[in-house]
Amino acid sequence: AQSVTQLGSHVSVSEGALVLLRCNYSSSVPPYLFWYVQYPNQGLQLLLKYTTGATLVKGINGFEAEFKKSETSFHLTKPSAHMSDAAEYFCAVSGTGTASKLTFGTGTRLQVTL
């Protein structure tokens, strides 16, 4: 079984500041890990994913995340926030070989202020 915990339901940053969204997971098998973004009244868009190999993964729009097995974490970062980054962000986990059955966290709403 898998589960995801996203620390902080709301995060507010200034434009140009570092974005850090936290995600911890639990999985009984080697996990696949994902970050999705959801803009208002839209579906989910994949930002990045970790399956195997390099633990630092880069995604779209300047986001990246690092898989840390010892900490069971997969935190999402972006060096400089932009107003267009304001959205809901979801971390998700799946078991190896079952990438289409995702277990999502409860989400973190990112607010970007001037």
Added chain:
Amino acid sequence: DAGVTQSPTHLIKTRGQQVTLRCSPKSGHDTVSWYQQALGQGPQFIFQYYEEEERQRGNFPDRFSGHQFPNYSSELNVNALLLGDSALYLCASSLGLATGELFFGEGSRLTVL
């Protein structure tokens, strides 16, 4: 290249009624998964269809059923609607069962009164 399309986008039903939601996968995709997203929550996996068969199922009652057609499109049916079924229903498509990246549609928002 059309992405995942869902219909209807919004609908209102009353308790006890039945609803059918439809999904056309992204071109070239053969696997369809359905998720329920309640307000303020993350999506929850309902089930997955591949080769016209339900392959995996989440923790949802039998009131939730589905179908996949030969052209890979899919339907989600919910019987005996409850107030708690009010949610955004998301369809996602992928190529294959294992490592295919999920592409999500914009969802069907169901309100049960």
